[in-house]
Amino acid sequence: MIFTNGDKVITYQDDASVIKNIKAQYDQEALKVNNPYIGEVAFTKNTVSFYYDPVEVMENENTIEPANYIISIVEPMLDSVSEGK
Numbered sequence: 001m002i003f004t005n006g007d008k009v010i011t012y013q014d015d016a017s018v019i020k021n022i023k024a025q026y027d028q029e030a031l032k033v034n035n036p037y038i039g040e041v042a043f044t045k046n047t048v049s050f051y052y053d054p055v056e057v058m059e060n061e062n063t064i065e066p067a068n069y070i071i072s073i074v075e076p077m078l079d080s081v082s083e084g085k
Contacts, residue, residue: 002075004067010074011049018082022048025081035073050074 005011012022023043025031033041033050037060040051050070057066 002071007054009049009051010070011047012078013047016045019046019048022081031081
């Protein structure tokens with residue numbers, strides 16, 4: 001499940017085993033978070049969070065829903081690692 005976690009964070013929550021796999025892929029650089037709007041990526045046992053600047057996204061992508069834009073970037077990437085779970 002992906003949700004907006006405050007104004008500047010998108011969080012993906014899943015089973016610990018899925019997050020562990022995502023973190024392993026991220027640590028091995030097999031999971032590329034190659035987007036100029038996404039800054040820090042933080043992991044907990046059951047979540048991975050992507051930090052972004054909503055104003056920058058709104059201005060550069062001409063959108064009033066910056067969270068939806070970021071979700072559209074990270075969702076396919078997460079689905080590929082979590083096998084669409």
